[in-house]
Amino acid sequence: MPFNTALTRKLGIKIPVVQGGMQWVGYAELASAVSNAGGLGTLTALTQPTPAALAAEIARCKALTPHPFGVNLTLLPALQPPDYHAYAQAIIDSGIRIVETAGNSPGPVIRQLQAAGCVILHKCTSIRHALSAAKLGVDFLSIDGFECAGHVGETDVTNLILLSRARQSLVGGVPFIASGGFADGQGLAAALALGAEGINMGTRFMCTVEAPIHHNVKVAIVEARETDTELVLRGWRNTSRLFGNKVAKEAVKVERESVSGAFEDVAPLVSGKRGREVFVNGDVDYGVWTAGQVIGLIHDIPTCRELVERIEREAEDTLDRVGSLVVGRGSRPREKQPPPGEVGTDMNNPGAELWGIGKQKL
Numbered sequence: 001m002p003f004n005t006a007l008t009r010k011l012g013i014k015i016p017v018v019q020g021g022m023q024w025v026g027y028a029e030l031a032s033a034v035s036n037a038g039g040l041g042t043l044t045a046l047t048q049p050t051p052a053a054l055a056a057e058i059a060r061c062k063a064l065t066p067h068p069f070g071v072n073l074t075l076l077p078a079l080q081p082p083d084y085h086a087y088a089q090a091i092i093d094s095g096i097r098i099v100e101t102a103g104n105s106p107g108p109v110i111r112q113l114q115a116a117g118c119v120i121l122h123k124c125t126s127i128r129h130a131l132s133a134a135k136l137g138v139d140f141l142s143i144d145g146f147e148c149a150g151h152v153g154e155t156d157v158t159n160l161i162l163l164s165r166a167r168q169s170l171v172g173g174v175p176f177i178a179s180g181g182f183a184d185g186q187g188l189a190a191a192l193a194l195g196a197e198g199i200n201m202g203t204r205f206m207c208t209v210e211a212p213i214h215h216n217v218k219v220a221i222v223e224a225r226e227t228d229t230e231l232v233l234r235g236w237r238n239t240s241r242l243f244g245n246k247v248a249k250e251a252v253k254v255e256r257e258s259v260s261g262a263f264e265d266v267a268p269l270v271s272g273k274r275g276r277e278v279f280v281n282g283d284v285d286y287g288v289w290t291a292g293q294v295i296g297l298i299h300d301i302p303t304c305r306e307l308v309e310r311i312e313r314e315a316e317d318t319l320d321r322v323g324s325l326v327v328g329r330g331s332r333p334r335e336k337q338p339p340p341g342e343v344g345t346d347m348n349n350p351g352a353e354l355w356g357i358g359k360q361k362l
């Protein structure tokens with residue numbers, strides 16, 4: 001059964017599951033497989049060396065799926081930042097109308113994308129940042145808890161609190177999806193119960209057949225526990241959650257013991273270049289790579305279709321089971337739900353037609 005949430009309605013997808021942007025992982029193979037399975041696949045703009053290369057990757061993804069997919073554009077502090085506006089323009093010119101933004105000072109890029117009619121899902125790790133993004137008029141907030149892979153922020157609030165804070169602070173305003181720590185349908189059901197319109201997953205999608213990374217990385221995830229991640233670069237207020245391999249542990253040690261406190265002491269260990277190489281050569285200790293605490297919940301390497309369909313089934317079963325726990329409702333009326341509304345009318349979204357959502361009341 002397709003789900004009916006603000007996310008599925010707006011994006012024209014069947015299951016409210018988004019594959020978050022992933023550097024060196026978010027290529028057309030993965031994004032198209034997620035979209036073909038009924039979720040929202042996402043290309044990662046900065047995996048491409050130039051805006052022109054991104055346009056080519058978008059074209060490749062379009063050839064692999066007739067369903068909607070998005071592009072992630074991450075704005076990170078850098079001595080020589082990429083030309084974010086040029087990447088945004090490539091997204092717009094390629095006809096993409098769903099963009100996941102993340103990172104610092106996203107205002108100008110978000111405004112550029114909004115002017116072209118893009119639906120913006122903005123990812124943030126604190127309520128303060130969520131409220132700023134809400135002021136920019138983003139369509140969805142992606143609330144990334146402390147469990148998440150990658151940039152966890154500096155407030156260390158896990159999703160059980162953060163999602164309810166989002167519901168309490170933003171209710172009546174911008175809808176949100178839950179990100180960080182999700183791997184199964186029980187998680188999706190929990191997120192919906194907490195007020196989210198869907199979930200965003202990174203690490204779980206890394207560990208699928210179609211993720212274009214070395215098999216050894218997927219096996220390392222399957223064998224890991226939830227305690228096998230490390231937080232690095234805390235000292236520079238740029239904290240990242242990484243897979244707890246030899247290099248990440250060494251980076252934490254150097255960071256803790258460094259007398260100078262200089263970034264140069266730790267820089268060679270956290271090199272993104274060596275991390276990228278891990279995904280190609282399969283030596284999981286060659287460099288640092290990103291993973292979330294959810295590794296403890298991952299026990300197999302399914303196809304994206306198997307995974308998304310399993311999540312759908314588990315979420316339905318969980319919601320049914322939890323619903324059946326309420327007995328003797330008596331005369332108390334159910335809270336009124338908003339009408340399902342039309343899907344994709346504002347973005348000519350093919351998914352709405354294909355999944356047949358929004359055409360009839362579900």
Ligand SMILES: Cc1cc2nc3c(=O)[nH]c(=O)nc-3n(C[C@H](O)[C@H](O)[C@H](O)COP(=O)(O)O)c2cc1C
Pocket residue numbers: 019020021022023025044072074101102123144147148149150151179180181182200201202203204206289290291292293294
């Ligand atoms: C390998 C990897 C690379 C990632 N790279 C990015 C990125 O470039 N930009 C971004 O916004 N998020 C990035 N993320 C974060 C994901 O989009 C997502 O927010 C996060 O994985 C959610 O937590 P989870 O792993 O527990 O599902 C990355 C995650 C992983 C696992």
